[in-house]
Amino acid sequence: MTEPVLRIDQLVGGYGDLTILHGVDMTVPAGSWTTIIGANGAGKSTLLKAVAGIVRSRSGSILFEDRDVTALDSLARLKGGIGLVPQGRCNFPLLSVAENLKLGAFTRKLSAADLEVELQQMTDRFPRLKERWNTLAGNLSGGEQQIMEMAMVLLAKPRLLLLDEPSLGLSPQAMGMVFDTIRELTASGLSVLMVEQNARQALECCDYGVVMELGRNKLSAPAGDVLAHPDIRRMFLGL
Numbered sequence: 001m002t003e004p005v006l007r008i009d010q011l012v013g014g015y016g017d018l019t020i021l022h023g024v025d026m027t028v029p030a031g032s033w034t035t036i037i038g039a040n041g042a043g044k045s046t047l048l049k050a051v052a053g054i055v056r057s058r059s060g061s062i063l064f065e066d067r068d069v070t071a072l073d074s075l076a077r078l079k080g081g082i083g084l085v086p087q088g089r090c091n092f093p094l095l096s097v098a099e100n101l102k103l104g105a106f107t108r109k110l111s112a113a114d115l116e117v118e119l120q121q122m123t124d125r126f127p128r129l130k131e132r133w134n135t136l137a138g139n140l141s142g143g144e145q146q147i148m149e150m151a152m153v154l155l156a157k158p159r160l161l162l163l164d165e166p167s168l169g170l171s172p173q174a175m176g177m178v179f180d181t182i183r184e185l186t187a188s189g190l191s192v193l194m195v196e197q198n199a200r201q202a203l204e205c206c207d208y209g210v211v212m213e214l215g216r217n218k219l220s221a222p223a224g225d226v227l228a229h230p231d232i233r234r235m236f237l238g239l
């Protein structure tokens, strides 16, 4: 396993007095694609939000690139290299693709010329977005919106991308397109930590799997080993 980009130790947290995470330990190897699976309510989304700084940790620590970010707020973490694409549609549906992408770069205060260069690079990477440049985001297909939302967060230049159920509501074909895109991103050096309900499809594509149960990580292993685990196959993969 390569050097971890993210290291979570004994993380406890939740909402108000409600504790959801009961001591999570997890590492994400740099440049890898790690998928968290588990039953509804296991705390998967809460964990992603805790890494992004949206849910505050009560105890334990989160180290990003060896730096303790546990006390930083969400904006500081975004500026520092941790980007979250939340669950469900999270764009501005009445703004165009171009306007949504520009908003994605807002934390970086780029000059107009630099912003143009970055937008050009983003549309070179995702030509479909260029084709839909002046289309309202709400009129894109689900798969196109998911790709655009990833591109918005990528314009903040994260080194760790957190994705909460990127295949939610997508056709199998669109899910394949989104997963192919994630693989390309990790091939270019980005680290990805993703939560997915389509556990089998995700584990067939990614590098590492984490199984969460009742606010704890039950198993962390290479994705192939998680796929092959008899209990996990029966409980979470429908195999």
Ligand SMILES: Nc1ncnc2c1ncn2[C@@H]1O[C@H](COP(=O)(O)OP(=O)(O)OP(=O)(O)O)[C@@H](O)[C@H]1O
Pocket (backbone or CB within 6 Å): 015, 018, 020, 038, 039, 040, 041, 042, 043, 044, 045, 046, 047
């Ligand atoms: N904002 C909130 N305030 C209070 N409780 C919340 C909040 N968000 C989630 N919860 C509760 O936290 C628990 C874990 O939710 P979470 O969304 O992290 O689970 P999950 O594993 O991602 O499940 P799912 O696949 O259903 O999204 C659930 O009991 C949920 O009701």
